[in-house]
Amino acid sequence: MFIKVENVCFSYDSVDEGLPVKNAVDGVSLTIGKGEFVAVIGHNGCGKSTLAKHLNAMLLPDSGKVYVDGDDTSDENKTWDIREKVGLVLQNPDNQLVASIVEEDVAFGPENLGVDPKEIRERVDRALKAVGMYEYRTHAPHKLSGGQKQRVAIAGVLAIQPQCIVLDEPTAMLDPNGRDEVMDTLHKLNRELGITVVLITHYMEEAVTADRVIVMDGGKILTGGTPPEVFSQVELLKKHRLDVPQAAELAFRLKGCGADITTIPLGVEECAAMLREVLR
Numbered sequence: 001m002f003i004k005v006e007n008v009c010f011s012y013d014s015v016d017e018g019l020p021v022k023n024a025v026d027g028v029s030l031t032i033g034k035g036e037f038v039a040v041i042g043h044n045g046c047g048k049s050t051l052a053k054h055l056n057a058m059l060l061p062d063s064g065k066v067y068v069d070g071d072d073t074s075d076e077n078k079t080w081d082i083r084e085k086v087g088l089v090l091q092n093p094d095n096q097l098v099a100s101i102v103e104e105d106v107a108f109g110p111e112n113l114g115v116d117p118k119e120i121r122e123r124v125d126r127a128l129k130a131v132g133m134y135e136y137r138t139h140a141p142h143k144l145s146g147g148q149k150q151r152v153a154i155a156g157v158l159a160i161q162p163q164c165i166v167l168d169e170p171t172a173m174l175d176p177n178g179r180d181e182v183m184d185t186l187h188k189l190n191r192e193l194g195i196t197v198v199l200i201t202h203y204m205e206e207a208v209t210a211d212r213v214i215v216m217d218g219g220k221i222l223t224g225g226t227p228p229e230v231f232s233q234v235e236l237l238k239k240h241r242l243d244v245p246q247a248a249e250l251a252f253r254l255k256g257c258g259a260d261i262t263t264i265p266l267g268v269e270e271c272a273a274m275l276r277e278v279l280r
């Protein structure tokens with residue numbers, strides 16, 4: 001087990017209308033295995049970002065424990081080990097890109113870790129190639145498209161050579177092309193380099209491509225499982241104001257009209273197959 005979250009609670013030190021803000025993360029337990037691709041979905045404010053920040057010791061639990069590769073994130077001696085193992089990519093790449101040239105930006109993380117300059121050069125080239133941005137290495141980050149910027153931000157985390165990347169809504173600000181670029185990059189890193197991916201997203205089309213989906217609500221885990229297991233629970237998800245993939249929604253409505261549907265489709269191909277069955 002690579003990451004183990006045990007009954008974690010966390011509240012921010014803030015008050016809203018005189019009342020303390022309730023637990024942003026409220027008794028969450030989960031495990032993430034090496035090499036898994038896990039999607040985390042949930043309504044605005046349900047605690048996804050707060051949970052993500054616990055996975056690389058950016059936040060420490062008020063109660064409960066987070067272990068990364070066996071190390072307790074509350075152990076200050078382990079903080080940097082943990083941050084080398086679990087890289088966090090923030091929602092807005094502009095907040096993550098700091099240098100005026102792409103390759104300098106990607107070098108920033110390993111430089112901070114005191115990596116030998118010759119090795120930094122190799123790591124930067126490798127990371128830029130892995131995200132398909134090597135040709136842009138001498139460009140200015142601010143002139144890139146949203147998808148390209150986000151891929152450079154991912155390269156910056158890759159240059160630290162983490163075993164796991166946690167991404168907080170990395171495609172939220174991107175157009176459909178940019179989203180595809182980032183999703184293709186993440187699946188390639190997962191498949192070819194065995195990097196564990198934890199993807200926070202509000203796009204159901206992205207969540208269905210994960211090995212496993214975790215659904216959060218009000219700081220807690222509502223349900224979890226493989227995409228078919230999770231998205232066949234259409235009523236539960238709708239009750240908690242969550243989207244379901246359009247194909248699943250259509251199947252659910254047809255079922256409601258008495259159509260004989262056994263497996264809920266998640267994508268266009270499966271949906272077409274379902275309709276062929278139903279219309280036969």
Ligand SMILES: Nc1ncnc2c1ncn2[C@@H]1O[C@H](COP(=O)(O)OP(=O)(O)OP(=O)(O)O)[C@@H](O)[C@H]1O
Pocket residue numbers: 012013014021024042043044045046047048049050051
């Ligand atoms: N820095 C902060 N200070 C105080 N309260 C915060 C802070 N960050 C988040 N919160 C509160 O904690 C709760 C969980 O927020 P969090 O950002 O983890 O949710 P989220 O699921 O990532 O939401 P979103 O989908 O909008 O990104 C919310 O009630 C939010 O208002």
Ligand SMILES: [Mg+2]
Pocket residue numbers: 048049050168
């Ligand atoms: Mg968030």
